[in-house]
Amino acid sequence: MPDVSTVLRAALDEEPPLGFEAADVIARARRTRRRRRGLLLATAGAACAAVGLAAALALPGSQARPVHVHLAAWSVDTNSNGTVSLTVHELTHVALLVRVLGEAGVPAVVTIHSDCLNPQNQRALDRSAALRSGRTGVVIHPAAIPSGTAILFGLAPAYASRYWTPSTGWVQGHGNQIVGFGWGLVNTGNPLHCAIAQHDTEYYSTSGTR
Amino acid sequence: VRADAVEEFTAYVRARAPGLRRTAFLLCGDWQRAEDEVQTALVKLYLSWDRVRSRQSLDGYVRTTLVRGLIDERRRPWRREHSRAVVPDRVVAESMAIEDRLAVRAALAQVPPRQRAVLVLRYYDDCDVAETARVIGCSEGTVKSQTARGLTRLRELLAAGQLDTADCSEM
Numbered sequence: 001m002p003d004v005s006t007v008l009r010a011a012l013d014e015e016p017p018l019g020f021e022a023a024d025v026i027a028r029a030r031r032t033r034r035r036r037r038g039l040l041l042a043t044a045g046a047a048c049a050a051v052g053l054a055a056a057l058a059l060p061g062s063q064a065r066p067v068h069v070h071l072a073a074w075s076v077d078t079n080s081n082g083t084v085s086l087t088v089h090e091l092t093h094v095a096l097l098v099r100v101l102g103e104a105g106v107p108a109v110v111t112i113h114s115d116c117l118n119p120q121n122q123r124a125l126d127r128s129a130a131l132r133s134g135r136t137g138v139v140i141h142p143a144a145i146p147s148g149t150a151i152l153f154g155l156a157p158a159y160a161s162r163y164w165t166p167s168t169g170w171v172q173g174h175g176n177q178i179v180g181f182g183w184g185l186v187n188t189g190n191p192l193h194c195a196i197a198q199h200d201t202e203y204y205s206t207s208g209t210r
Numbered sequence: 211v212r213a214d215a216v217e218e219f220t221a222y223v224r225a226r227a228p229g230l231r232r233t234a235f236l237l238c239g240d241w242q243r244a245e246d247e248v249q250t251a252l253v254k255l256y257l258s259w260d261r262v263r264s265r266q267s268l269d270g271y272v273r274t275t276l277v278r279g280l281i282d283e284r285r286r287p288w289r290r291e292h293s294r295a296v297v298p299d300r301v302v303a304e305s306m307a308i309e310d311r312l313a314v315r316a317a318l319a320q321v322p323p324r325q326r327a328v329l330v331l332r333y334y335d336d337c338d339v340a341e342t343a344r345v346i347g348c349s350e351g352t353v354k355s356q357t358a359r360g361l362t363r364l365r366e367l368l369a370a371g372q373l374d375t376a377d378c379s380e381m
Contacts, residue, residue, distance in 0.1 A: 003333075004329065004333040004361065004364075005333045005334060007314055007364070007368070008236055008314075008318075008329070008330065008333055008334045009334070010310060010311055010314050011235075011236060011311060011314045011315045011318060012232055012235065012236070013311055014311075015232065015235075015241070016241050018227055018228055018231065018245070019242075019245055020227075020245065020249055021223070022219060022220035022222075022223035022224060022227075023220070024249070025219075025223060025249055025252045025253055025256060026216065026219065026220075026256060028249065028253050029252075029253040029256040029257050032253055032257065033257060
């Protein structure tokens with residue numbers, strides 16, 4: 001045993017063959033990415049996950065009108081300075097939500113339980129100009145939203161999220177409560193590239209398209 | 211991740227995974243667990259592939275993730291390693307080489323995790339002091355002191371296991 005290197009290498013005999021391949025790592029990474037996004041939604045309200053997708057076409061600035069719609073599930077309020085406050089608590093009346101946002105001058109696309117917030121869809125979002133986030137929602141500056149774009153809101157309902165605790169491990173959530181949301185700026189008119197549940201995606205628009 | 215990035219990552223895994231698993235095994239003494247830890251480190255690498263690759267620091271990133279993951283695992287009380295006086299399920303060795311190997315593994319398992327990590331990085335992965343300090347996340351002075359303590363501890367353990375340590379004085 002002449003030196004430490006030899007000592008260490010001596011401990012490596014009887015090495016079994018490698019039990020995984022790169023494809024296994026990639027599959028696990030993709031699962032991790034999906035789960036991590038779900039956790040972000042549950043803890044920080046920063047991501048989205050999608051069974052449904054809703055889009056609203058904003059009325060031109062001159063036609064936008066102040067709105068004050070309060071439901072148990074969500075609320076949209078036009079503020080005196082022209083900004084629009086949005087809070088979302090539960091996943092109901094999504095088509096109505098996007099229509100109200102459109103009437104308030106906020107072009108919006110809403111996804112539910114789908115991973116649509118990715119570089120393929122998103123444009124750089126100047127949050128300081130278009131959005132200011134708070135604990136329960138966001139304040140939107142309609143005038144700062146570039147022409148030809150819409151704000152993509154990804155909503156994560158509890159039923160599509162999982163929670164982890166040391167005592168229970170992973171537990172599937174239930175109910176329509178929104179546990180978080182993310183946002184990004186997307187080009188209107190372009191198809192969205194969502195990672196999962198494309199065949200389950202529902203589409204709403206102010207014209208009733210679904 | 212782009213298709214060409216997937217190809218690059220696949221080639222990287224094929225080239226590096228066996229060596230990474232050996233490093234992990236020296237740190238944890240369990241081939242299966244070593245494999246799990248390597249997969250975990252490679253998953254993190256895949257998720258950060260473009261960013262890490264652009265910095266041309268793939269090996270450094272994955273080694274850091276792997277080593278720190280193993281050290282952190284051992285900080286958790288429910289995963290804390292319990293040293294044993296003898297190797298579990300030890301059988302009569304068929305040859306001196308096997309006896310030596312068992313003794314080395316038993317000795318390594320009893321070296322404190324951070325000291326063991328320093329020894330493995332410096333004497334198996336051939337990292338210099340600066341690189342070892344960066345991987346573990348400590349100062350170069352700490353690496354030097356941990357190296358000295360780790361070598362002393364390893365030498366004591368090997369001597370206690372009646373392994374020939376005559377040439378280990380320079381460790």
